[in-house]
Every structure is written in structure tokens, then in C-alpha cells.
Amino acid sequence: MRSGGILFLFTKEDETGVHLSITDTGIGMTSEQVARLGEPFFSLKGNKGTGLGMMVVFRIVESMRGTVHVNSQPMKGTRITLSFPIKGTIHR
Numbered sequence: 001m002r003s004g005g006i007l008f009l010f011t012k013e014d015e016t017g018v019h020l021s022i023t024d025t026g027i028g029m030t031s032e033q034v035a036r037l038g039e040p041f042f043s044l045k046g047n048k049g050t051g052l053g054m055m056v057v058f059r060i061v062e063s064m065r066g067t068v069h070v071n072s073q074p075m076k077g078t079r080i081t082l083s084f085p086i087k088g089t090i091h092r
Contacts, residue, residue: 001028005077017066017086023079029072037070 001007005025012019029037029044034043038058045050061068065085072078 013086017084019081019083021079021081025075025077028074028076028078029070030074034070034072038068 001024007025008021008023010019010021010023012021027045033044037054040052040055042054043089058068061084063081067083068082069081071081
């Protein structure tokens with residue numbers, strides 16, 4: 001969020017797993033940009049980004065049998081939800 005904004009973090013646990021939602025009030029992305037997230041060397045930061053960050057996120061989540069869901073609208077912000085299955089018993 002280049003000029004400031006609000007970042008929200010939400011967690012939820014249900015019968016399907018553990019979910020972490022990260023929502024911002026930034027500039028958002030087009031559907032074409034969302035479709036390219038996770039591609040090597042694709043960056044919204046111009047020449048300041050390497051385009052490897054989200055690719056690494058997708059691979060780590062995938063290796064944990066999780067999913068990444070992205071919902072974004074230009075000029076409204078973005079929500080990324082990471083979901084992970086629960087394996088075994090959760091100790092509290």
C-alpha cells in the first residue's frame with residue numbers, strides 16, 4: 001500500500017482446516033494480474049521486485065497441502081486466504 005492503508009489479519013479454524021485471511025485496502029489487482037500471481041518473475045513492483053515472493057508462498061503452501069485463494073478488485077483492495085488441512089489432533 002504505497003500511500004498507506006489498513007491491513008487486516010483474520011484466522012479461523014473449522015472442520016475443513018485452519019484459514020488465515022490477509023486483507024488490505026490497497027490498489028487491488030485486475031483479474032489478469034491475479035491470474036499471474038505465483039508465476040516466476042511476475043511483479044507488480046516494477047523493477048523494484050524480483051517476482052519470486054508469491055511464487056515461494058504458493059510453493060510453501062502447496063507443500064503443506066494447503067491452498068491460496070486470491071480475491072482482488074482494482075482500487076478496492078485484495079484478500080488472500082491461506083487454508084491448511086488439520087492433520088491429527090490439535091493440542092491447545
